[in-house]
Amino acid sequence: MAVTVAGITAPVNGDRLWRSLMDMAEIGATAGGGVGRIALSDLDKASRDLFVGWCREAGLAVRIDRMGNIIGRRAGADDDAPPVVTGSHLDSQPLGGKFDGAYGVLAGLEVVRALNDAGITTRAPLEIVDWTDEEGVRFTAGVVASGVYAGQFDLDYGLNLPDREDTTTLGRELARIGYDGDAPCGGYPISAFFEAHIEQGPILEREGAVIGAVLGAQGRRCHTITVTGEEGHAGTLPMTLRRDALVGAARMIDGLNRLAFDFDPLPVITAGYLQVRPNSRNTVPGRVTFSVDIRHPDNALLADICARAESLCRRLAEEAGVAVEIAEMFGRDSVAFDPDCVEAVRAAAKRLDLVCRDIHSGAGHDACNLAHIAPTGMIFVPCKDGISHNEREAATPGDLAAGCQVLLEAMVARAGIA
Amino acid sequence: MAVTVAGITAPVNGDRLWRSLMDMAEIGATAGGGVGRIALSDLDKASRDLFVGWCREAGLAVRIDRMGNIIGRRAGADDDAPPVVTGSHLDSQPLGGKFDGAYGVLAGLEVVRALNDAGITTRAPLEIVDWTDEEGVRFTAGVVASGVYAGQFDLDYGLNLPDREDTTTLGRELARIGYDGDAPCGGYPISAFFEAHIEQGPILEREGAVIGAVLGAQGRRCHTITVTGEEGHAGTLPMTLRRDALVGAARMIDGLNRLAFDFDPLPVITAGYLQVRPNSRNTVPGRVTFSVDIRHPDNALLADICARAESLCRRLAEEAGVAVEIAEMFGRDSVAFDPDCVEAVRAAAKRLDLVCRDIHSGAGHDACNLAHIAPTGMIFVPCKDGISHNEREAATPGDLAAGCQVLLEAMVARAGIA
Numbered sequence: 001m002a003v004t005v006a007g008i009t010a011p012v013n014g015d016r017l018w019r020s021l022m023d024m025a026e027i028g029a030t031a032g033g034g035v036g037r038i039a040l041s042d043l044d045k046a047s048r049d050l051f052v053g054w055c056r057e058a059g060l061a062v063r064i065d066r067m068g069n070i071i072g073r074r075a076g077a078d079d080d081a082p083p084v085v086t087g088s089h090l091d092s093q094p095l096g097g098k099f100d101g102a103y104g105v106l107a108g109l110e111v112v113r114a115l116n117d118a119g120i121t122t123r124a125p126l127e128i129v130d131w132t133d134e135e136g137v138r139f140t141a142g143v144v145a146s147g148v149y150a151g152q153f154d155l156d157y158g159l160n161l162p163d164r165e166d167t168t169t170l171g172r173e174l175a176r177i178g179y180d181g182d183a184p185c186g187g188y189p190i191s192a193f194f195e196a197h198i199e200q201g202p203i204l205e206r207e208g209a210v211i212g213a214v215l216g217a218q219g220r221r222c223h224t225i226t227v228t229g230e231e232g233h234a235g236t237l238p239m240t241l242r243r244d245a246l247v248g249a250a251r252m253i254d255g256l257n258r259l260a261f262d263f264d265p266l267p268v269i270t271a272g273y274l275q276v277r278p279n280s281r282n283t284v285p286g287r288v289t290f291s292v293d294i295r296h297p298d299n300a301l302l303a304d305i306c307a308r309a310e311s312l313c314r315r316l317a318e319e320a321g322v323a324v325e326i327a328e329m330f331g332r333d334s335v336a337f338d339p340d341c342v343e344a345v346r347a348a349a350k351r352l353d354l355v356c357r358d359i360h361s362g363a364g365h366d367a368c369n370l371a372h373i374a375p376t377g378m379i380f381v382p383c384k385d386g387i388s389h390n391e392r393e394a395a396t397p398g399d400l401a402a403g404c405q406v407l408l409e410a411m412v413a414r415a416g417i418a
Numbered sequence: 419m420a421v422t423v424a425g426i427t428a429p430v431n432g433d434r435l436w437r438s439l440m441d442m443a444e445i446g447a448t449a450g451g452g453v454g455r456i457a458l459s460d461l462d463k464a465s466r467d468l469f470v471g472w473c474r475e476a477g478l479a480v481r482i483d484r485m486g487n488i489i490g491r492r493a494g495a496d497d498d499a500p501p502v503v504t505g506s507h508l509d510s511q512p513l514g515g516k517f518d519g520a521y522g523v524l525a526g527l528e529v530v531r532a533l534n535d536a537g538i539t540t541r542a543p544l545e546i547v548d549w550t551d552e553e554g555v556r557f558t559a560g561v562v563a564s565g566v567y568a569g570q571f572d573l574d575y576g577l578n579l580p581d582r583e584d585t586t587t588l589g590r591e592l593a594r595i596g597y598d599g600d601a602p603c604g605g606y607p608i609s610a611f612f613e614a615h616i617e618q619g620p621i622l623e624r625e626g627a628v629i630g631a632v633l634g635a636q637g638r639r640c641h642t643i644t645v646t647g648e649e650g651h652a653g654t655l656p657m658t659l660r661r662d663a664l665v666g667a668a669r670m671i672d673g674l675n676r677l678a679f680d681f682d683p684l685p686v687i688t689a690g691y692l693q694v695r696p697n698s699r700n701t702v703p704g705r706v707t708f709s710v711d712i713r714h715p716d717n718a719l720l721a722d723i724c725a726r727a728e729s730l731c732r733r734l735a736e737e738a739g740v741a742v743e744i745a746e747m748f749g750r751d752s753v754a755f756d757p758d759c760v761e762a763v764r765a766a767a768k769r770l771d772l773v774c775r776d777i778h779s780g781a782g783h784d785a786c787n788l789a790h791i792a793p794t795g796m797i798f799v800p801c802k803d804g805i806s807h808n809e810r811e812a813a814t815p816g817d818l819a820a821g822c823q824v825l826l827e828a829m830v831a832r833a834g835i836a
Contacts, residue, residue: 201654218653247671250675279690283690387650
């Protein structure tokens with residue numbers, strides 16, 4: 001399955017890409033058809049070993065940096081020029097899918113293989129990266145190794161991250177699986193970074209687009225809201241005397257959902273976690289804790305939405321006779337990708353006659369870190385029903401090959417041909 | 419602290435009643451100032467032994483029936499006449515209070531002591547009962563022993579009730595603590611049953627009343643509502659495509675709360691239990707399960723409220739694009755107490771110049787079972803802040819003495835004086 005549209009630089013081999021994805025998915029394969037490869041587990045080591053072998057077979061020089069990032073380098077004609085970099089991650093959620101992360105790494109590898117097949121040398125060197133621990137399942141933060149690479153975090157912070165049980169650290173586990181490399185983690189100029197990824201949402205599929213030219217990643221603010229009323233006997237406490245924490249929380253959750261529709265473009269507002277105390281049929285709830293996650297591509301609008309959300313909750317609490325505490329747990333600003341990189345994706349899609357639309361990333365990615373130090377772009381391809389972080393995650397070989405071809409064109413356009 | 423209002427039959431001794439309550443509360447006393455005396459535990463046995471001793475000191479003939487109910491009998495001048503019965507329970511919640519149950523048993527004992535002090539013999543005999551396992555904490559049903567007594571349940575059903583871990587039965591535990599009596603459980607005519615109890619709600623206290631003349635107990639219908647939407651990534655699933663189970667459930671909980679205020683008198687409608695799946699900040703909830711407990715004194719109106727609640731939930735589910743299942747888990751009809759018994763309570767309060775108001779019981783009581791076989795009434799006294807099933811449960815010696823005096827007057831009015 002080669003992409004055979006006229007005007008392409010070197011055709012990627014979609015069958016080979018698919019086979020590599022399926023071979024990789026055997027490592028940590030789950031009964032439900034997905035993948036469970038938690039970062040720095042023995043399965044993660046096995047996936048790294050497989051990738052390193054493939055890199056070497058493709059003639060890449062492999063180095064491991066201090067954060068365990070694996071970098072396969074294809075020399076350029078001007079090998080001192082800053083490299084054009086691509087990559088994503090081979091670790092997964094505990095019950096994740098075959099494509100989240102692995103696609104971006106193996107699409108990078110397929111770019112190299114296709115250039116090898118076509119006998120093309122780029123002017124600038126190319127680097128294909130497997131970023132360590134993107135998912136942040138086992139240790140207490142995600143996208144940390146690309147963050148160290150991009151100067152967002154200190155190396156010591158990254159290596160000393162404890163696991164959730166506080167029994168080991170990321171650095172000790174890197175050493176355990178033999179991926180405590182000695183190459184510097186970042187610190188050198190790069191020409192551009194591109195990351196191919198499944199969308200993890202339903203927009204491309206619903207709109208019949210094959211390629212998403214990612215404009216950036218939404219900003220995100222996570223809050224924990226605690227509503228405190230007063231417990232009482234469900235049979236004996238009259239309605240007129242109640243201070244029901246769950247009724248108060250329910251009105252807030254309804255109101256926050258409706259609030260989203262007041263803004264254009266729409267934010268996403270989600271109450272995903274909720275806990276009731278004492279959580280008994282027979283007792284009027286005294287306390288409810290719930291999460292509110294608000295995301296929007298525009299930081300100023302995001303701040304405005306958060307302020308409106310807060311005043312809404314305070315007003316509804318007062319009306320319901322309950323107290324409310326609102327704590328911001330964590331947040332990140334939106335990231336805008338480089339206009340030239342975004343345009344390179346659009347242009348490649350257009351040249352390949354692929355239906356392309358601009359899109360914002362709702363999730364965080366390693367590319368959001370890289371955007372701090374280099375012109376960055378992302379390429380999204382559709383995933384079935386928008387489902388990700390799930391064993392049922394699926395994408396078609398054709399869409400994956402199309403995204404890979406766009407990646408090749410964008411990287412080569414940036415690197416130049418010797 | 420004798421009640422000294424003119425026109426009383428025999429003054430109860432409020433200090434003695436209070437001392438007996440405090441002595442009883444030492445058995446199973448908790449660090450938080452409450453009581454933990456789970457039915458048929460060693461602590462329950464100790465409280466039973468103490469009560470039996472007090473009954474004998476007061477000259478009562480004590481018998482234990484097949485369900486372990488302890489019955490202290492004071493002979494009447496016409497000892498073949500059906501007895502006037504009172505009582506409640508000495509078992510408690512795991513972290514219960516000093517008064518829930520124990521008050522009704524020891525108030526009955528104080529009635530006997532006061533009549534002894536005054537040298538009064540009633541025409542009909544009097545019986546004071548400690549009903550086995552009212553709370554239903556350890557075994558899988560509450561008010562079961564009064565239910566067997568009143569023909570609501572079979573004796574075999576009661577004795578074979580398993581504990582929650584299914585390691586023993588109520589009957590075996592009765593034998594273990596030596597309270598597997600051989601007296602028949604019920605089956606004889608009784609003239610009337612009165613039960614004194616703390617209100618377990620805030621109404622009397624808020625309205626400055628000392629005595630509640632209980633008209634009956636509310637009917638109750640318990641439902642489990644399951645709302646099913648579709649899980650999705652909180653960052654990537656657009657608002658317009660969501661089927662958020664928690665948003666659907668929140669609108670139902672708000673709507674059910676508002677629905678209560680459409681009826682007169684007000685029902686109580688409570689969503690006390692709620693569980694979200696997968697309950698993650700980062701995931702749009704796919705399923706929410708919550709309880710809805712609806713109570714009202716009028717069975718026909720209760721049925722109407724339940725029907726309105728169901729159609730409300732179905733309409734809100736449709737609007738939110740989620741599915742809803744509504745399962746009735748259990749229910750009981752309302753119980754109306756005997757008008758003559760209720761009037762006897764009102765009349766006694768009036769004669770004693772105590773502020774009295776009619777009230778419905780929101781909770782279930784042994785009296786609700788007795789009402790099936792005998793004219794029945796209950797006397798409520800205030801409890802602080804309406805708090806019960808809680809170590810902080812509190813009542814004043816004066817209110818408790820007043821309720822006890824009303825109990826004495828109502829029982830004597832029914833039994834007659836020889």
